[in-house]
Amino acid sequence: MESKKFLLEEKDIPTAWYNIVADMKNKPMPPLNPKTKEPLNPEDLYPLFAKELVHQEVNQTDAWIEIPEEVREMYKIWRPTPLVRARGLEKALDTPAHIYFKNESVSPVGSHKLNSSIPQAYYCKKEGVTNITTETGAGQWGASMALAAKHFGLDLAVYMVKVSYNQKPYRRSIMQTFGAEVIASPSMSTRAGRDIITKHPNYQGSLGTAISEAVELAMQTPNCKYVLGSVLNHVMLHQTVIGLEAEKQMEMAGEYPDVVIGCFGGGSNFSGISFPFLRHKLNEGKDIRIVAAEPASCPKLTRGQFQYDFGDEAGYTPLLPMYTLGHNFAPANIHAGGLRYHGAGSIVSQLKKDDYMDAVDIPQLETFEAATLFAQTEGIIPAPESAHAIAAAIREAKQAKEEGKPRTILFNLSGHGLIDMAAYDQYNAGDLTNYALTDEDVAKNLADLEKIIK
């Protein structure tokens, strides 16, 4: 562990988030009303989201949006986060590549998700909201939202994907310890939940279903808003503090990345690490490769299709332009619960369509192999989600070795895996599989989708 940290001071926490949409030539296409197929007005979103978050969602002109002082104050609990040169990993791979990672695992709940839960709770509180609902996959978002909601005095109900609710009871307890109510999804507490339980009694849930339930509850509760931990533009916006800090830190290290990697579920940590670097590709044509690392069992960017689709399983949300596997896609029960989502956010989808970024998909066993090597060489046990980024970084480093050329690799360590040890247990016991997804499965689901979204 000869690894080297690059540290910033509190004054270096960014004062503004970076809104990449302002710099995009082709803006993301607008969300549509599912009935009329007409673009939505901002006002259409007010019932569901805090107004300021809606304004951020649709802002296509301001490249920089000021971070409120109350939010920056809370960021100081754990930010700025370290950038680390992973010399231990480099040595183990015997690669000429330089590998850097931004360590977002140092937050008190162990992941990057607090970067957005804090401003979302802040804006809700500021607008007089008293109750909020949300969904969570692996529980990283829910735990972060629970901490932020407690701080700002909001009541929070979290629909947690059932497979994670059972696989990751510790994250449920964390949310409860912060005072949140946690419901396994699908549940009998909503129409959406009851419908899918009736059709598929043993269904283990997905982010899509949990979103449906959270949205339904928010719409039926007075003075209640819904908050989301990924996919939406304003979430990507908040996460850019990751990349903005990393940019300064790479400068301290005297290097600039050839490739920037984030694991990919709906896009929040990926956008956070990559958008500030993408800015120079968009504006100055900088030669830099941006790679999203997704699970082979949920490969929307590599094997999905770009089209309008619902953000949730039941079809409550507006239609969003996205790379998707179909909103009714039921992902395999991989341990990277935070990546089990059918679609990619609109901004990322547009950037992918316009060829500003790449994606790779990685089988589950390769991610745990990478995670174990990382743990043993860098001392940090990564979250199964983050292990996808590590695996992609290792592929890059091996390629650099084959080519005998230097390469500067930056990836985001979105969270630690200390609460995911049951997954490591299964891996060590040889009980994990890769969950291969056939072309037929993908095609069938997309054909179904086209029938639904006429």
Place this chain on the structure above:
Amino acid sequence: MESKKFLLEEKDIPTAWYNIVADMKNKPMPPLNPKTKEPLNPEDLYPLFAKELVHQEVNQTDAWIEIPEEVREMYKIWRPTPLVRARGLEKALDTPAHIYFKNESVSPVGSHKLNSSIPQAYYCKKEGVTNITTETGAGQWGASMALAAKHFGLDLAVYMVKVSYNQKPYRRSIMQTFGAEVIASPSMSTRAGRDIITKHPNYQGSLGTAISEAVELAMQTPNCKYVLGSVLNHVMLHQTVIGLEAEKQMEMAGEYPDVVIGCFGGGSNFSGISFPFLRHKLNEGKDIRIVAAEPASCPKLTRGQFQYDFGDEAGYTPLLPMYTLGHNFAPANIHAGGLRYHGAGSIVSQLKKDDYMDAVDIPQLETFEAATLFAQTEGIIPAPESAHAIAAAIREAKQAKEEGKPRTILFNLSGHGLIDMAAYDQYNAGDLTNYALTDEDVAKNLADLEKIIK
């Protein structure tokens, strides 16, 4: 969470550990050979421990012992750790007191234990050792030792107290992921383990028993040393980096603590936070209160007796001068597994005897109440062990409020509780108890002890 962090730079990581023994007027009494009752020579300890660690163990003259550069390099993975002014907690308590905590939970395994596992592995490696054995209670020490052993290329076997092995499977997985072998103690792999299983088939283990097993295995394995995470002088020494950093940081905050608090198992984190402050009490008569916070169910400092006793349950170790409940004391199955030890280290015992420090004992329910308040106001879920220090700090803050006087309180947050959520679950469900210990239980065990140690 308006809390304020005080941060140091990497260059501020101490370059020397503080050896309090050099400054003590009454030195700790020497360890004795159990058969002859004669003081041991350093050479008597060479078979069990690395030589350099033995030299540190018996060093009574050098107040400062240089930290090897390889160790400081590894400390940089997470050190220096933050000092935090807990304004959220202060506000919730409506107290005039100022509460500070040193946040040792930010280490990659989540506790202070790495501070000593790294130098212990380093010195073993340097002396050509290939195998090491140790014990662990809650698993914090074992996880830290596993990381350090992997880094220095040592094979590690860990005897983990059975109650924790079952309550905290995640910590077992962490050790295994770092490549260590983990055995539930008592086990059938040693004579000590077999003996106690034969007598008490359902015995859930204790640190004392696990130490016996680890020592026995070390003595029977070629080129193998035993390492210990607490109790011994050299462990206290390594942990002083905590207090040395905290002292600088309190200076940055412009305050000096009236009271310094650490939770207490064998003494490692307590000594780490308090010895650098005690130095000024010893040398300059500084008016500062030092408080050890121990579980009401395992109260060696508040209700035990100062006398020679074994460090382990089976009686393999030398006789050590300690406050003890008797080496065959079987502590209740509280969740603070790291505090379930019958005795206090020799240095702390002497300091307590000479009245340089106080101790309080705290019932389990009070610790979880304190932990929950801390989590909700400071955003960090503490380890059940650390919650004892928080509870003691809260008592101090309440007292300051009653007296209407200011008080500056510093405690050590020795670890986070993200891997202890099963304990929080039980607390939230109302399933925890206080495990009252009667005076008769204490007296009977001590009477038994006097029969054994003639």
